[in-house]
Amino acid sequence: MTRDELDRILSAEDRIVPSSGFAASVMDAVRREAATPPPIPFPWKRALPGLVVGIVALAGLIVAGFALRASAIAAAAPATLSLHQLIAAARVAAQQADGAGWIALTLLLTLASVFFSFRATGSRT
């Protein structure tokens, strides 16, 4: 089968005529749509300060929790430490602090993505 053959057959596709009530049915739906009040947008301006405070408080709480745990570990440690033990303890504390920072950052990014996705969808409606 040649390309011309294909073109001829596929160009001669059947055409249908919309039913007589189609336009009226669409317009009924359009009028219903027009009569529906627009959705109430999310009050971002009012919610934003609360959200920011919440995020900061949560991040602070996480960091404080890790700091508390680190100080408890330090208090439980023997009074005299060899240099090797001191370095090991510092390394653990640094890792924990680093982990807390990452958790806080992840939380911030998650909340920011939720915020922006709400904004994006809200602006379309």
Add this chain to the structure above:
Amino acid sequence: MSATEDQADVEKVLAGDASAFEGIVRRWQGPIVNLAYRFCRDRARAEDMAQDAFLRAFRTLASWRREAAFSTWLFALATNLFRTDLRRIPVHPLPLVDIPELRDPRAIDGGLEDEDRDRAVREAVYALPTKYREAILLFYFHEMDVPAAARSLAMPEGTFKARLFRGREVLRSKLAKVRVSPGLREEIP
């Protein structure tokens, strides 16, 4: 003529006169219903899909940028909606190998009747992978106008041409054995 009417109706609708949308519906109902029908091959479903497309157009009318023709915007919107709809509830075509006419392409009289052959070709189109099928459907819907079809599918012309070419090649290879009726060219030696 139609473009200026479209523009005037859009302005009225955006100014709050929803009834002005009827002009748009009346002008474009035929093409949009037919476009939907090409996607789903079901008249009732095509009208439902077309209605959804008009409603979506009504809701998002403000997003039409005047640099493109209204029809271009409407076809792109409708095509996008129909593609989504078909992904949600697909039409189940016969696999290419199961199309009866292809199993026995040589009819008693030495070739398929025109009608059977045309049907075989159309069924073969619906059995193509989605990206090739859509390219072929839009190409013939837009009367072989590549830029218009590419715009409807919101893809670069180069990509569209590649899909169209590949789709036609797949079709031709699958339909290679289909004889054309006497008077038309035959490809089988």
